[in-house]
Amino acid sequence: MSSAVPAEPAAPAGALAAASSYAAGETAGAPDAAPPLAAGARLCANCGAPLTGRYCSECGQRHHDQPIAHFWHFVREAAEDLTHADSRLWQTVIALLFRPGFLTREFLEDRRVRYLPPVRLYLVVSVIFFIIAGVHSRISNPQVLILSEDGKSFHYQVVPAEKARGLGAVGQTPARVAGGVVTGLEAIAPTAAGRQRVCRQLGSFIEQHGGWLAPLEPRVAQNCLAVLTQSGGVERLDEAVTHNLERAMFVFLPLLALVMKLLYVKPPRHYVEHLLFFLHSHAFVFAMLGLGTLLGMITSSGVVLGPVRAAITIYIPIYFYRAMRRVYEQGRWLTLSKLSALTVAYFFLGVLMLLTTVSYSFLVL
Numbered sequence: 119m120s121s122a123v124p125a126e127p128a129a130p131a132g133a134l135a136a137a138s139s140y141a142a143g144e145t146a147g148a149p150d151a152a153p154p155l156a157a158g159a160r161l162c163a164n165c166g167a168p169l170t171g172r173y174c175s176e177c178g179q180r181h182h183d184q185p186i187a188h189f190w191h192f193v194r195e196a197a198e199d200l201t202h203a204d205s206r207l208w209q210t211v212i213a214l215l216f217r218p219g220f221l222t223r224e225f226l227e228d229r230r231v232r233y234l235p236p237v238r239l240y241l242v243v244s245v246i247f248f249i250i251a252g253v254h255s256r257i258s259n260p261q262v263l264i265l266s267e268d269g270k271s272f273h274y275q276v277v278p279a280e281k282a283r284g285l286g287a288v289g290q291t292p293a294r295v296a297g298g299v300v301t302g303l304e305a306i307a308p309t310a311a312g313r314q315r316v317c318r319q320l321g322s323f324i325e326q327h328g329g330w331l332a333p334l335e336p337r338v339a340q341n342c343l344a345v346l347t348q349s350g351g352v353e354r355l356d357e358a359v360t361h362n363l364e365r366a367m368f369v370f371l372p373l374l375a376l377v378m379k380l381l382y383v384k385p386p387r388h389y390v391e392h393l394l395f396f397l398h399s400h401a402f403v404f405a406m407l408g409l410g411t412l413l414g415m416i417t418s419s420g421v422v423l424g425p426v427r428a429a430i431t432i433y434i435p436i437y438f439y440r441a442m443r444r445v446y447e448q449g450r451w452l453t454l455s456k457l458s459a460l461t462v463a464y465f466f467l468g469v470l471m472l473l474t475t476v477s478y479s480f481l482v483l
Contacts, residue, residue: 210234214402218437219444221398226391226445236397244364247404247411252360254411317342334481341483358479366475370467371396377463381456382446395445402437406430435461 160169160181167176174181210233213220221233234242321339325332345351371393378392410430414423435457442453 206232206234210239211405214239214398215405218402218439219395219398219441222391222395222441222445225394236394236401240397240401243401243404243408244367247408248360248364250408250411250415252357254415255356255360257415314343317346337481341480344483345480355479355483358483359476362475362479363472366471367400370471371400373467374460374464377460377467381459387446391445395441399438399441403434406434 161167162169162174162177162179162181164179165174165177167174169181172181173179210221213224213233221236221239224230224233225236233239317339320342321335324338325335345355374396375389375392378395379387379389382392407430410427413426417423438460439453439457442448442457443450446453448456
């Protein structure tokens with residue numbers, strides 16, 4: 119007597135279709151198909167990849183549950199970005215101020231995602247610094263320039279306003295102080311005729327002793343009168359110099375990187391490594407100078423400003439030394455000798471850049 123074999127349950131139609139499709143794909147050697155999306159799954163709005171968390175696994179864009187156009191959502195997001203302990207901003211700022219050479223080293227070793235890009239960091243810090251410096255120059259106490267000439271040459275002295283008024287009160291003659299006493303470089307002589315005479319003498323000096331610069335004499339005399347006789351002329355020159363200094367830094371840093379390239383011949387390093395070092399180092403310098411200037415705008419107390427400025431003056435060369443040790447990994451005395459050579463080059467290139475910037479700003483005013 120035969121016994122009946124129990125029949126296997128029939129597979130659902132969908133499973134049979136999937137199995138047939140899979141078998142056909144295996145037979146034809148077709149590549150694996152992408153897994154189907156789960157119900158309710160969302161796609162990245164930037165690249166279209168399936169989202170598995172707060173950040174897209176393909177492009178890294180952050181996924182928001184609510185539209186960013188909602189005002190309070192935007193405020194919460196901004197507050198979180200600024201205050202979150204793991205924020206790239208705070209990690210970068212702390213490393214920049216207190217860990218010399220660390221950001222450069224991290225970038226060279228391809229650990230970059232946790233920090234702000236070096237070019238963006240430098241641009242943001244430098245722009246903030248020049249804004250602070252510009253505001254400070256407008257609200258700071260005016261300095262006074264005493265300009266005199268003895269018939270052969272000009273002499274000048276920058277003194278506080280009170281002292282300058284005292285000098286004028288003790289009977290200095292116009293012959294000895296032909297330029298008079300001027301506040302904030304608003305004029306070079308107490309009268310319009312005196313200012314015009316000074317500009318003519320300046321133009322004559324360039325025409326006679328300027329060599330290949332002699333053809334610029336008409337423009338020099340014209341711009342001299344524009345600065346000294348027109349209302350707001352000095353302020354326009356000051357703004358032009360500040361604006362052009364920001365541009366000049368993009369020439370100054372590559373020159374310093376070239377000096378560094380000459381100092382570090384062995385072992386050989388790429389030029390971009392030195393440029394990266396100066397991007398981070400100058401961002402630090404701008405940050406420290408900006409903090410010092412900002413403190414000077416808050417208080418004028420010498421008890422506070424004196425120690426702070428002394429600390430900044432000492433900390434900057436120490437920072438450069440430690441940054442060079444960390445990035446270039448050379449001995450103490452060798453690093454100190456190269457830092458000394460870099461300081462000399464920095465001074466001469468800085469003076470050249472400043473003179474060139476002021477001259478250019480004056481000529482194109």
